[in-house]
Structures are given as structure tokens and as C-alpha cells.
Amino acid sequence: MGTLSLHPQEKTFTQTLYDSYDSYRVKEITSRRMKHAEMMKVVSSLQASMKDILSIEEIGKSSEGRSINLLKLGSGKKRIFMWSQMHGDEPTATMGILDMLSYISQHTTSAEVKKILSETTVLIIPMLNPDGAERFQRRSAHGIDINRDALRLQTNEAQLLKKTRDAYSPEFGFNLHDQEPRYTVGSSGNAATIALLAPAYDHAKSENAVRVRAKKVAAKLVDIFSPFIEGHISRYDDSFEPRAFGDNIQKWGTSTVLIESGGWNDDPEKMYIRKLNCVALLGICYSISTDEFEKSDVTRYEQLADNTKNMYDIIIQGVKLTFTNSTAPVVADIGIDMEESVDASGKIQRNGKIVDVGDLSTYTSFRTVDAKGKSIDASSVKMESIVDIEKLMAGMK
Ligand SMILES: [Zn+2]
Numbered sequence: 001m002g003t004l005s006l007h008p009q010e011k012t013f014t015q016t017l018y019d020s021y022d023s024y025r026v027k028e029i030t031s032r033r034m035k036h037a038e039m040m041k042v043v044s045s046l047q048a049s050m051k052d053i054l055s056i057e058e059i060g061k062s063s064e065g066r067s068i069n070l071l072k073l074g075s076g077k078k079r080i081f082m083w084s085q086m087h088g089d090e091p092t093a094t095m096g097i098l099d100m101l102s103y104i105s106q107h108t109t110s111a112e113v114k115k116i117l118s119e120t121t122v123l124i125i126p127m128l129n130p131d132g133a134e135r136f137q138r139r140s141a142h143g144i145d146i147n148r149d150a151l152r153l154q155t156n157e158a159q160l161l162k163k164t165r166d167a168y169s170p171e172f173g174f175n176l177h178d179q180e181p182r183y184t185v186g187s188s189g190n191a192a193t194i195a196l197l198a199p200a201y202d203h204a205k206s207e208n209a210v211r212v213r214a215k216k217v218a219a220k221l222v223d224i225f226s227p228f229i230e231g232h233i234s235r236y237d238d239s240f241e242p243r244a245f246g247d248n249i250q251k252w253g254t255s256t257v258l259i260e261s262g263g264w265n266d267d268p269e270k271m272y273i274r275k276l277n278c279v280a281l282l283g284i285c286y287s288i289s290t291d292e293f294e295k296s297d298v299t300r301y302e303q304l305a306d307n308t309k310n311m312y313d314i315i316i317q318g319v320k321l322t323f324t325n326s327t328a329p330v331v332a333d334i335g336i337d338m339e340e341s342v343d344a345s346g347k348i349q350r351n352g353k354i355v356d357v358g359d360l361s362t363y364t365s366f367r368t369v370d371a372k373g374k375s376i377d378a379s380s381v382k383m384e385s386i387v388d389i390e391k392l393m394a395g396m397k
Pocket residue numbers: 087090177178
């Protein structure tokens with residue numbers, strides 16, 4: 001894999017964004033279950049604090065009547081388009097965008113912000129699927145996956161995304177999502193905290209100038225993320241999906257990169273990954289403003305290991321399962337994922353669920369418990385059952 005290359009000014013800028021994050025992050029947003037009204041409150045107050053830099057235009061409404069807005073920053077010739085949360089339960093980048101706007105509002109005279117605002121126009125649709133966000137669900141209120149509606153355009157949300165893309169013909173696009181937190185970077189055992197993709201625009205995965213430029217942007221993103229999460233960046237599945245937006249927006253002429261926010265140890269609310277999104281989105285806008293991304297080594301992107309699904313939240317290794325009948329004992333690993341639910345009072349609960357039992361030696365986990373030499377009654381290790389982990393472990397003798 002090529003070597004990390006950040007221009008010294010990019011290095012300083014992104015490191016400063018990272019180190020000073022607590023001084024500018026949007027403190028009102030503390031949950032990834034943030035709803036449309038909360039987001040709009042933050043957006044309005046940010047706009048009021050930088051009226052001549054940031055404009056908000058309501059471009060339409062969701063099917064349930066929530067406003068969908070286009071934020072516009074800067075007045076430069078290079079157009080950068082970002083859209084987040086077309087899947088309602090994938091809010092990490094939306095939070096990162098709010099932090100990014102907050103940074104800009106507090107640093108309007110910094111050299112990097114001035115460069116971004118003079119060389120680029122940043123167009124942002126935060127929370128494209130506010131009805132899904134309200135329910136914390138993937139799909140729109142119609143029950144449709146907006147990311148499979150790029151051709152048929154049945155949902156208002158998909159129509160607005162397409163209309164905005166076509167109205168501005170941006171050179172650069174950022175398609176911002178969350179992926180399941182339990183993906184790994186190839187067989188490394190490392191969680192895929194960020195997965196990147198310069199989507200294909202046909203089944204042959206051909207290359208044209210638009211896609212090559214997207215790969216350079218993706219390679220620059222690898223270099224921006226790496227100092228913070230070295231070894232935790234994967235490449236998302238690059239099969240062409242004819243109905244998806246990223247693939248089509250690439251095809252329509254906007255160099256598009258998909259950024260998927262995955263998992264990080266002890267960060268179920270993804271607040272660390274939100275910070276990384278903020279740093280990377282600002283960092284890449286700066287690299288585009290200076291054209292520095294043009295020099296990036298595409299192999300930095302192309303040689304990323306694939307996103308791989310072989311991880312559980314917890315693995316209890318090598319426990320002996322005993323049976324009350326004549327069945328002989330067996331040694332097994334137990335895979336447990338933490339499942340999130342919301343109780344009647346709105347509080348988030350995280351419960352362990354047994355999702356695999358057997359030889360899990362090819363799997364990795366955020367937490368590993370060695371239970372070799374211990375035994376447990378097999379009746380307390382039922383597939384798909386919800387378990388109290390401490391209690392389960394206390395039952396191993
Ligand atoms: Zn998604």
C-alpha cells in the first residue's frame with residue numbers, strides 16, 4: 001500500500017480540528033436518535049451566527065411534511081455536494097456536519113476556512129430522510145429504501161436529491177451513511193470504523209475521469225483518517241447496484257465517495273466516529289479547495305482490505321457445555337451481540353443476545369472472555385436468547 005501523504009498544512013489543519021474538537025462541537029446534540037426538529041434548531045442558530053456565509057433553502061418536504069433543506073456555504077467555483085441520513089437510523093454524518101458548520105462559524109477568518117469558502121461552494125442536504133429519523137428506521141415513511149429509488153424516483157426524498165444534483169451538477173459528491181458496527185477490515189480482526197467506496201457506475205466497474213477523480217478523493221480520505229484510526233479503514237463492496245444513488249450520481253458525472261461510519265470499541269452512540277466525520281469532511285473540503293487531493297495515490301484507496309462480516313460484540317471462548325441428559329459435554333465459543341431497544345420511558349437499553357455457538361475461532365470481537373476450563377449448563381446458552389452477561393459468566397464454574 002502506498003504511503004501516507006498529507007501536505008503539511010493539511011496535516012496541521014486536521015490535527016487541530018481533532019485536538020480542539022471539544023471547543024466547537026455542537027453540545028446540544030448528545031444522542032444519535034436526534035430528530036428533525038432538534039437538528040433544525042441547531043441549523044437555524046448556526047445560520048443566524050453566520051448569515052453572510054451560510055444560507056438555508058427549503059427545497060421540499062418529506063412525505064409527512066418535514067422540511068428538507070439545502071444548506072449552502074461559500075461562493076467558489078468547485079461545487080461539493082454532501083447528503084446524509086437517507087437512511088433514518090444512520091445519523092453519524094449528520095452530527096458530524098453540524099459540528100463542521102459550528103467550526104466554520106467560529107473560525108471564519110482562519111486561512112483554511114477562507115480558502116474553502118472562496119474556492120468551493122459546499123451544498124449540504126443534512127437528514128434527507130427526516131421521517132425515518134423520527135422513527136429511527138432505515139426506510140422512508142412510505143416503507144421504501146430511498147437508496148433503491150434512484151431510478152424510479154417514487155419517494156419525494158429521492159426526487160429532491162436527484163433534482164438538487166441535476167440543478168448544480170457538482171463535481172464532488174459525498175454519500176454519507178452508517179454501516180453495521182460489527183464489520184472488520186478484511187481478516188485483520190480490526191473493526192471497520194470507516195468504510196470508503198468510489199462506487200462503480202456499471203457492472204464492469206469501468207473507469208472514467210469522474211470515477212478516477214472519486215478514487216483520488218477516497219485516497220485522500222484514507223490519508224486524513226489514518227492518523228486517528230490506522231488499520232480501521234476498509235473498502236465497501238464495489239459491486240454495481242443500478243438502483244442506488246451513489247452509483248448513479250457517479251454515472252451522472254459527479255465524482256462520488258461513499259463514507260460509511262461503522263463501529264469503534266466502547267462507542268455505541270458513535271460520538272467518536274461523529275468527530276472523525278467532522279474532521280474528515282472539513283479536511284477533504286480543504287484538500288479540494290487547494291487541489292491537493294489531485295496528487296493522492298489511488299492505491300491508498302484501491303488496496304484497502306474489504307469490509308468483512310466476521311465480528312461479534314463479545315466472544316466467550318472455550319466453555320464446556322454440559323447437558324442434564326446423557327448427551328456428552330462439548331466445548332464451544334459463545335458469540336453475543338448487544339441489541340439496542342428503547343423502553344416505554346424512552347430510555348435506550350442494550351441487551352446481550354446469543355447469536356452464535358460453536359467454533360468461533362475465525363471471528364473477532366470488541367470484547368473477549370476466556371472461559372477455558374469452565375463449564376456451564378447448556379440450557380442457559382440458547383441461540384437467540386437475551387442474556388445478562390455478568391449473570392451468564394457467573395454461572396460458569
Ligand atoms: Zn445507509
